[in-house]
Amino acid sequence: MAESRTNPLPSPEDAPPPGPDRRPAARRGAGGGKKTKRTSIRQIAQLAGVSVATVSMVLNNNPKITEATRRKVNRVISDVGYRPNRLAQSLSGQYTRVLAVLMPTLRHAVADPYFGELISGICDRAAKRGHKVMLEHAKPEFIKQNQHLELFERRFVDGVFCIGFNDKHPFLTDIHQRDFPMIAVNNVFPDWGLDHVVCDYRSGAEQVMTYLRQLGHRKIGLIYGSLDAYTARTIVDVYRQRMHDAGVEADDTWMIDGHFTEEHGADAARRLLEHHPDLTAIFAGNDKMALGSMHYITHQGKAVPGDVSIVGFDDIPHTAFVTPALTTVHTPLYELGVLAADRLIERIRGKARKIADVLPTHLVLRESTSLAARD
Amino acid sequence: MAESRTNPLPSPEDAPPPGPDRRPAARRGAGGGKKTKRTSIRQIAQLAGVSVATVSMVLNNNPKITEATRRKVNRVISDVGYRPNRLAQSLSGQYTRVLAVLMPTLRHAVADPYFGELISGICDRAAKRGHKVMLEHAKPEFIKQNQHLELFERRFVDGVFCIGFNDKHPFLTDIHQRDFPMIAVNNVFPDWGLDHVVCDYRSGAEQVMTYLRQLGHRKIGLIYGSLDAYTARTIVDVYRQRMHDAGVEADDTWMIDGHFTEEHGADAARRLLEHHPDLTAIFAGNDKMALGSMHYITHQGKAVPGDVSIVGFDDIPHTAFVTPALTTVHTPLYELGVLAADRLIERIRGKARKIADVLPTHLVLRESTSLAARD
DNA sequence: ACATAGAGGTGAACTAGTTTACCATGTTAG
DNA sequence: CTAACATGGTAAACTAGTTCACCTCTATGT
Numbered sequence A, B: 001m002a003e004s005r006t007n008p009l010p011s012p013e014d015a016p017p018p019g020p021d022r023r024p025a026a027r028r029g030a031g032g033g034k035k036t037k038r039t040s041i042r043q044i045a046q047l048a049g050v051s052v053a054t055v056s057m058v059l060n061n062n063p064k065i066t067e068a069t070r071r072k073v074n075r076v077i078s079d080v081g082y083r084p085n086r087l088a089q090s091l092s093g094q095y096t097r098v099l100a101v102l103m104p105t106l107r108h109a110v111a112d113p114y115f116g117e118l119i120s121g122i123c124d125r126a127a128k129r130g131h132k133v134m135l136e137h138a139k140p141e142f143i144k145q146n147q148h149l150e151l152f153e154r155r156f157v158d159g160v161f162c163i164g165f166n167d168k169h170p171f172l173t174d175i176h177q178r179d180f181p182m183i184a185v186n187n188v189f190p191d192w193g194l195d196h197v198v199c200d201y202r203s204g205a206e207q208v209m210t211y212l213r214q215l216g217h218r219k220i221g222l223i224y225g226s227l228d229a230y231t232a233r234t235i236v237d238v239y240r241q242r243m244h245d246a247g248v249e250a251d252d253t254w255m256i257d258g259h260f261t262e263e264h265g266a267d268a269a270r271r272l273l274e275h276h277p278d279l280t281a282i283f284a285g286n287d288k289m290a291l292g293s294m295h296y297i298t299h300q301g302k303a304v305p306g307d308v309s310i311v312g313f314d315d316i317p318h319t320a321f322v323t324p325a326l327t328t329v330h331t332p333l334y335e336l337g338v339l340a341a342d343r344l345i346e347r348i349r350g351k352a353r354k355i356a357d358v359l360p361t362h363l364v365l366r367e368s369t370s371l372a373a374r375d
Numbered sequence C: 001a002c003a004t005a006g007a008g009g010t011g012a013a014c015t016a017g018t019t020t021a022c023c024a025t026g027t028t029a030g
Numbered sequence D: 001c002t003a004a005c006a007t008g009g010t011a012a013a014c015t016a017g018t019t020c021a022c023c024t025c026t027a028t029g030t
Helices: A041-048 A052-059 A067-080 A086-092 A113-128 A140-144 A147-153 A171-177 A201-214 A230-245 A262-275 A287-299 A317-321 A333-348 B041-048 B052-059 B067-080 B086-092 B113-128 B140-144 B147-153 B171-177 B201-214 B230-245 B262-275 B287-299 B317-321 B333-348
Strands: A098-103 A132-137 A159-163 A182-185 A196-199 A220-224 A255-257 A281-284 A309-314 A327-330 A356-359 A362-364 B098-103 B132-137 B159-163 B182-185 B196-199 B220-224 B255-257 B281-284 B309-314 B327-330 B356-359 B362-364
Touching: A041 A052, A041 A067, A052 A067, A086 B086, A098 A113, A098 A333, A113 A132, A113 A159, A113 A317, A113 A333, A113 B113, A113 B132, A132 A147, A132 B113, A140 A147, A147 A171, A159 A333, A171 A182, A182 A333, A196 A201, A196 A333, A201 A230, A201 A281, A201 A309, A201 A327, A201 A362, A220 A230, A220 A262, A220 A287, A230 A255, A255 A262, A262 A281, A262 A287, A262 B317, A281 A287, A287 A309, A287 A317, A287 B317, A317 B262, A317 B287, A333 A356, B041 B052, B041 B067, B052 B067, B098 B113, B098 B333, B113 B132, B113 B159, B113 B317, B113 B333, B132 B147, B140 B147, B147 B171, B159 B333, B171 B182, B182 B333, B196 B201, B196 B333, B201 B230, B201 B281, B201 B309, B201 B327, B201 B362, B220 B230, B220 B262, B220 B287, B230 B255, B255 B262, B262 B281, B262 B287, B281 B287, B287 B309, B287 B317, B333 B356
Parallel strands: A098 A132, A098 A159, A159 A182, A182 A196, A196 A356, A220 A255, A220 A281, A281 A309, A309 A327, B098 B132, B098 B159, B159 B182, B182 B196, B196 B356, B220 B255, B220 B281, B281 B309, B309 B327
Antiparallel strands: A132 B132, A327 A362, B327 B362
C-alpha cells in the first residue's frame, strides 16, 4: 500500500489515484450534476413558502415560530420525507453529538466482557440522550500521529470516554490540558487530576478480605492486575494492610502480577503455590485471572474450594456458569457506563465541576470459597 | 424531560430551553464572536500566499500541484498546526468515512465475546483503512423511528455492518432496497439476498457429528440457538441428517432451543436429559449454551466428559479456561470482522459485485469430549 | 512564426445547515 | 395620538471544506 507518504494529514486512503482525477462518474457533490440531489432545507422553505431560517427554527423547536407556521412547515417536511443533514448541522452548530470510547490496544479488547459491559452502558445512555458513539483503539501509531487530539481538532467528536488506561499512558494529559471534554471510566489518575467515575475498589477488596478471614483463611495469595493502575493498586493496598492485621507480612512471594489475563493468572497461581504450598485462598484482581488460576489448580488435582478458595473481582456475566461458580466482587460496570455518559454529556454542556463519582460494590458469594481446611 | 414533543425529527435534546434562546455565551459559531476561531483553510491560503483551492489540493495530494507549492503550503500547515475540519470535508465530499455496526437490542450485547470478536476485527481493519466505526443498537424504537435509514439519509455513515440479526428482522430489507451499502456479518439471508460474509457452519457441524460418531456416540442431543437464523438452522440440518444416517430419527425431544444463553442452555440440558437419560453427548450451537449445559450436568453429579460429552460452537476466548476445557468449533470471528470491513469498504467505493464469502471453520479438541461410555 | 496543448493555479459556486441583524406589523402605555 | 415595545418572520452572513470552469504561462510541433 501507499504507506510511503510523509504528510500526516490525510488518512491513508485519501490520496486520489495517480493521473487525472477519476472519481466515480455518479458524482453528486458540489457543482456536479443535479440528478440525485437530496432534498435540502432550501427546497423545504420554497415548498412551504417560508424562509430557510424559518424552517431551521421549526426544526429546532424555536418558540419564536407560531403554531400555524410550524404546522405548515412540518406538513411539507413529512410529505417529502425530509431529514436534515447532520453534517451541515454539526458544521454550523457547536456540537457534533458524537462521543468516542478510547481504549487500549489490547487485541480483542471489545471482546472482553469487562470492556463490553462498560461500553454497553455508555452506548445505551448516549443513544437515549441523542448521541452517537464511536470506538477508537489507542494503538501506538494512533497516539504518535496525535489522532487522539485530531478527534477534537477535526471535529469528529464532542468528548471521549477513556477506559482501560493507567499511569503508563501520559497522552491522556494531552487531551486534558487542552480542556477537551474527557472522562476516565473505572480508572483514577490522582496525579493528573482527570475527571472520572469509578467503582469502589477499596470497599470491594475490604469485603473480600473480611470474608476470607471469617472463613478462617490466613494464608491468602494475591494475584493483582497491574501496579500501573490506581484501582489495581488499591486492591494491593487493602490486601497488604489486612494481611498485616492478620499477622502475615505479605512480601513479593505472596503477590504476583497476573496481567488481567487467564493465562497469566494460571501462571501466577502456579508460582504462588510453589512458594506457599500451604496456601488456602487466592484473591484475584479480576475474574479472568481468577478463572485462570482455578483452571490451573483443578488441573493440579487440587479441589476448589476444598483445598484452595478463590475469589475474583468484577462479576463478569459467565462467572456464574463455571464450575465451581466463582465468588467475586460485583462491580456495576453497565451502570458505571451509564453514569459516565451522563457525566460526560453534562461536561460538554458546560457544567465545569470536577467529576469524581464512586459506585458501590458488593461481594457475591458462590461456590469457589469455603472454610479454610486448616491454618 | 421534554418528551411531549410530536415532531420526530430532532433528537430528544435538540429542543432549546423555553424562553429566548440562551445558549452558552462562549458561542464561537456562525456570525458570533471571532475570538476562539479555529484556523481554517482560508487562513492557511492567506499565510501561504496561494488560493484556497490550492490548499485543498495539497491536502488531498492532488498531482496537479508542483512540489515547490506543495512544500510551501505544507510548511504553513505544520507551522500553525492546522487540521482540516472533517465535517466540512464530509459535507462537500462524497463520503463521511464513518461506518456503523448495527446489532440487536440484547442488553449487554457488546459484552458478549461473540459480538466483541466481530467488532474487534471490524474496528481494527476499518481504522487501518481510515474509517471510523460507530455502534448502534437496533432497539424497537430505533427501528420505529427509522433511525436505521436516517443513518444514511442524514449522512451519519457510508455503510453498515449488521450482526446478530435473523429472519425476524425485516427492517434490514429497508436498507437493502434503498441500495445503501450494507453487509450482514455471520448471518445469511437467502430470501432477501443481502450481501454477507459468514463462517462455514455446515462444515463445522459436520466435523462435530463425525467426531462424536467416531467416539462411539449415537444418542446425541442438540441445543440449537434459534430457528430464525439461517446459520443456526444449518447446524440443525446437519445434525438431523447425520442422526438419520446413524439410525436415529431425531424428533423434537432430541433438539431444544437454548436461545444462545447460558441460562437457557442449562435448562435445555435439563429437558434433554429428562427425555433421554441415556444420552451420551450434547452438541450446542454456541459456547455459552454449551457452558450452561455443562454447568447443569456437573451440578447434577454427572461427569463431563465421563458420563456426557459436550461440544460447543464459536471457540470464544475463555472456553479454554473452564474445567473441563470445552471442545468446540473454532469460528474465525475476528478475521470475519476484518473481511467484512474490507468488503463493505469496497462496496462503498462502488464495486457492486455480490458479496457472499465463506471462511473455514475447524474443530478444536479439548477436554469435554471422550469415548461414549456405552451405547 | 504561430497555433495549440498542457501544466499549474485561481475565483466562484457549490455542499446544507444555523444565527444574527433587521424589518414590518400589532399592541400597549402615557 | 403617538412613542415604545413585543411578535413573527426574513435576507444575508456565517460554519469549512471541494470542485469546476477558466486563465495565464510555457513548451512543443509544423
